[in-house]
Amino acid sequence: MIASVIVDVASKQTNKAFDYLVPAPFIPTVKPGMRVIVPFGPRKVQGFVLAVKGDTDVDTSKLKAVEDLVDVKPALTGELLQLAEWLTNKTLCLQVIALKSMLPAAMRASYNKRISLAEGVNEQDLPEELKTFFHKNGSVMWDEVKKKSETLLGAVQKEIKSGRLFVEPVVKSNETKKKTNVVQRVLSTAEANEHAEALEKKAPKQSEVLRFMEEEPIAVARLLEKTNVSSGTVKSLVSKGFLTQFEVEEYRDPYEGRDFGVSKALPLMDQQKTALEAITPTVKEDRHETFLVHGITGSGKTEVYLQAIDYALKKGREAIVLVPEISLTPQMVHRFKERFGSEVAVLHSALSKGEKYDEWRKIRDKEVTVAVGARSAIFAPFENLGMIIIDEEHESSYKQEEAPRYHARDVAIERGKTYGCPVILGSATPSMESFARAKKGVYNLITMDRRVNDVKLPHVDIVDMRDELKSGNRSMFSVKLLDAMKDRLEKQEQIVLFLNRRGYSTFVLCRDCGYVAECPHCDISLTYHRSNQTCQCHYCGYQVTKPNRCPECESDHIRFFGSGTQKVEEELKKVLPEAKVIRMDVDTTRRKGSHEKLLTAFEKGGGDILLGTQMIAKGLDFPNITLVGVLTADTMLHIPDFRASEKTFQLLTQVSGRAGRHKKPGEVVVQSYTPEHFSIQLVKEHDYLSFFNREMYFRKQGEYPPYFFVTLINVSATELTKVVSVTGKIADYLRSSLSETTIIHGPATSAIPRIKDRYRYQCMIKYKNEPRIIHVLQEILKTYQAEMSRTDLAINIDTNPYMLM
Numbered sequence: 001m002i003a004s005v006i007v008d009v010a011s012k013q014t015n016k017a018f019d020y021l022v023p024a025p026f027i028p029t030v031k032p033g034m035r036v037i038v039p040f041g042p043r044k045v046q047g048f049v050l051a052v053k054g055d056t057d058v059d060t061s062k063l064k065a066v067e068d069l070v071d072v073k074p075a076l077t078g079e080l081l082q083l084a085e086w087l088t089n090k091t092l093c094l095q096v097i098a099l100k101s102m103l104p105a106a107m108r109a110s111y112n113k114r115i116s117l118a119e120g121v122n123e124q125d126l127p128e129e130l131k132t133f134f135h136k137n138g139s140v141m142w143d144e145v146k147k148k149s150e151t152l153l154g155a156v157q158k159e160i161k162s163g164r165l166f167v168e169p170v171v172k173s174n175e176t177k178k179k180t181n182v183v184q185r186v187l188s189t190a191e192a193n194e195h196a197e198a199l200e201k202k203a204p205k206q207s208e209v210l211r212f213m214e215e216e217p218i219a220v221a222r223l224l225e226k227t228n229v230s231s232g233t234v235k236s237l238v239s240k241g242f243l244t245q246f247e248v249e250e251y252r253d254p255y256e257g258r259d260f261g262v263s264k265a266l267p268l269m270d271q272q273k274t275a276l277e278a279i280t281p282t283v284k285e286d287r288h289e290t291f292l293v294h295g296i297t298g299s300g301k302t303e304v305y306l307q308a309i310d311y312a313l314k315k316g317r318e319a320i321v322l323v324p325e326i327s328l329t330p331q332m333v334h335r336f337k338e339r340f341g342s343e344v345a346v347l348h349s350a351l352s353k354g355e356k357y358d359e360w361r362k363i364r365d366k367e368v369t370v371a372v373g374a375r376s377a378i379f380a381p382f383e384n385l386g387m388i389i390i391d392e393e394h395e396s397s398y399k400q401e402e403a404p405r406y407h408a409r410d411v412a413i414e415r416g417k418t419y420g421c422p423v424i425l426g427s428a429t430p431s432m433e434s435f436a437r438a439k440k441g442v443y444n445l446i447t448m449d450r451r452v453n454d455v456k457l458p459h460v461d462i463v464d465m466r467d468e469l470k471s472g473n474r475s476m477f478s479v480k481l482l483d484a485m486k487d488r489l490e491k492q493e494q495i496v497l498f499l500n501r502r503g504y505s506t507f508v509l510c511r512d513c514g515y516v517a518e519c520p521h522c523d524i525s526l527t528y529h530r531s532n533q534t535c536q537c538h539y540c541g542y543q544v545t546k547p548n549r550c551p552e553c554e555s556d557h558i559r560f561f562g563s564g565t566q567k568v569e570e571e572l573k574k575v576l577p578e579a580k581v582i583r584m585d586v587d588t589t590r591r592k593g594s595h596e597k598l599l600t601a602f603e604k605g606g607g608d609i610l611l612g613t614q615m616i617a618k619g620l621d622f623p624n625i626t627l628v629g630v631l632t633a634d635t636m637l638h639i640p641d642f643r644a645s646e647k648t649f650q651l652l653t654q655v656s657g658r659a660g661r662h663k664k665p666g667e668v669v670v671q672s673y674t675p676e677h678f679s680i681q682l683v684k685e686h687d688y689l690s691f692f693n694r695e696m697y698f699r700k701q702g703e704y705p706p707y708f709f710v711t712l713i714n715v716s717a718t719e720l721t722k723v724v725s726v727t728g729k730i731a732d733y734l735r736s737s738l739s740e741t742t743i744i745h746g747p748a749t750s751a752i753p754r755i756k757d758r759y760r761y762q763c764m765i766k767y768k769n770e771p772r773i774i775h776v777l778q779e780i781l782k783t784y785q786a787e788m789s790r791t792d793l794a795i796n797i798d799t800n801p802y803m804l805m
């Protein structure tokens with residue numbers, strides 16, 4: 001038998017599968033989708049089996065053999081293997097990258113070496129310093145020796161040369177399964193009782209254990225707890241042969257010990273009913289269709305998702321629900337757990353690698369039927385999908401910014417076609433692309449423009465901060481916002497304060513000469529971190545202590561500008577000393593579970609004001625929040641990105657939606673330096689449609705999506721002249737091979753011209769209809785492939801860029 005294998009060799013920039021012989025003992029096991037260890041040149045590497053076949057056109061006597069198996073069950077299903085191929089073509093990545101991206105991080109292997117005693121060699125034959133390593137099982141890992149002392153590696157290598165030791169590479173697997181010690185009774189109940197009686201006098205504890213135990217195995221820890229005996233007692237019973245002890249695999253349940261309660265399907269409101277009735281027939285008929293649920297915040301979209309999933313599950317099928325990482329807040333997870341209980345696996349970045357692996361394994365082993373997770377959960381290895389839901393479909397976190405540069409929406413639709421199942425995109429502020437498609441009838445548009453129980457949308461006020469300054473208010477809070485906050489504190493209602501940090505960090509500026517502290521490796525200003533008094537680069541991690549004098553002019557008028565959440569918190573203490581503030585940002589949520597703790601504290605009334613960044617914009621649904629303040633509405637308007645207005649409108653709408661979701665009416669105060677901008681004005685009107693129409697006009701003018709497709713080619717290297725010349729040649733080639741109606745910008749420097757000492761240039765391609773585009777781009781990669789593996793030249797192509805920097 002022959003296996004065709006995609007090898008995991010980064011330098012070998014190839015998409016070709018290589019053939020390997022499958023040795024007889026592996027033949028019954030090896031299947032497509034499995035990972036194997038194969039020899040590749042002088043090394044042993046990991047690879048994915050794409051197919052197994054009877055013969056090959058290559059001379060089999062020249063073939064090398066599969067060395068070992070990594071998996072005993074395929075890691076990827078046949079469908080995912082096909083999807084990887086599609087992904088490879090669509091995003092122009094290497095096949096192995098596509099394959100690896102479908103696995104949980106814990107399964108991406110690294111390499112280690114095992115050193116073992118050669119045949120007939122005893123540990124006693126070794127030099128003194130090495131002996132200890134081998135008496136356990138005759139072998140030791142390279143890393144373990146290295147950890148002890150690097151000099152020992154020399155002694156090891158000497159022994160390898162002389163043949164007393166030998167070394168073999170092994171793939172270091174990160175997949176640590178959690179094991180639990182259990183014991184089980186070997187005796188029948190009658191026998192156990194007999195022995196218990198006999199032991200009654202001499203060993204009452206042992207007797208007690210025998211009586212306590214039932215037929216099923218029990219975890220040792222639990223047994224000790226229940227019977228209050230020592231582990232010695234259990235050991236004696238094991239050595240007497242009354243009990244056997246062994247290990248079982250256990251899933252680490254990240255939500256262990258938590259009671260989620262049970263929620264029942266709610267009787268639906270009219271618009272919810274209409275939505276559900278549009279979706280369910282497609283499940284019944286195994287028909288793929290993409291729905292765009294345009295539902296304002298609080299219109300009850302989530303309840304529709306829950307009932308649609310329930311319908312699919314009852315038809316014996318499975319469901320994937322994608323939510324943006326930041327809205328994987330406990331609240332959202334609870335809603336799914338409450339409805340579907342142990343049928344739900346949750347995949348998100350706050351889980352440990354091991355937990356993530358366990359959740360993934362539950363999906364592969366068909367122990368759950370619903371996967372809720374962030375972007376990469378779109379690859380959940382279900383084989384009978386009946387529904388895919390993408391909540392907040394406009395979120396840019398659904399786009400992966402490294403290879404494979406895919407958008408989860410595209411993957412969802414591809415899988416939806418394969419399984420003949422619906423894809424449901426939901427948002428209060430759909431992306432321009434999706435709404436345009438829905439208007440054209442490519443997607444099926446479902447509108448939910450009323451809140452559940454007709455709760456009113458909050459009243460939104462926009463405050464011109466320039467006027468505040470003119471009238472002498474230098475504080476970061478407008479009079480309006482401050483008054484509103486005082487009012488809520490009096491009424492004991494809760495406040496959410498939102499600080500839009502993106503593109504607005506605290507930088508260091510000299511008031512005398514205008515010097516701004518920049519990273520010496522990246523052309524970007526450094527961010528001031530108050531907590532440890534440093535300036536840090538957010539691209540490369542470069543860090544210096546904050547300067548007290550300007551390095552340019554020696555002036556001591558060097559100041560920190562911008563406002564971080566810490567600064568706002570300090571200000572709040574001054575103006576509202578009685579308010580209890582809970583701050584939520586990257587600093588206060590670094591520890592696992594802290595996110596949830598802070599939110600719970602706030603929900604239980606442990607805070608008057610929840611102050612935070614992007615991470616509080618979504619998912620919060622607390623009845624006592626009646627005021628939302630946005631401190632800096634327009635910071636995102638000025639980033640060099642054609643989606644800047646769209647992002648601003650979406651974010652402000654999301655944040656506003658946190659206020660007054662229940663009985664008490666909500667109010668929103670938006671502070672802005674450019675209040676006349678339509679993306680801010682239309683938030684006040686809650687008017688997505690007008691926003692869409694206005695923005696479409698600008699997209700048309702600027703020849704941007706959804707009118708044009710955009711591809712971005714980024715070229716980088718440490719040598720500027722090389723970057724310029726390569727980008728120039730690429731631009732020439734594009735101009736000569738693409739059609740005349742296609743627009744090519746560049747070569748031009750990227751918005752951030754240098755990151756980590758690498759210069760960055762780009763070409764942007766805008767086209768309407770260009771059937772040859774993928775082929776042309778592949779040609780470019782092929783042309784530079786050799787140079788890229790030989791030098792530090794990198795060419796990244798993104799066929800649907802979301803980050804234009």
Ligand code: ADP
Nearest residue numbers: 266267268269296297298299300301302303452
């Ligand atoms: P969205 O996801 O559109 O923002 P949610 O699904 O969170 O809206 O619903 C808003 C609130 O209304 C939630 O508290 C939810 O429990 C409640 N809700 C949703 N549907 C119903 C219903 N049919 N009857 C009563 N309450 C509902």
Ligand code: ZN
Nearest residue numbers: 510513550553
């Ligand atoms: Zn200066």
Ligand code: ZN
Nearest residue numbers: 519522537540
């Ligand atoms: Zn840097």
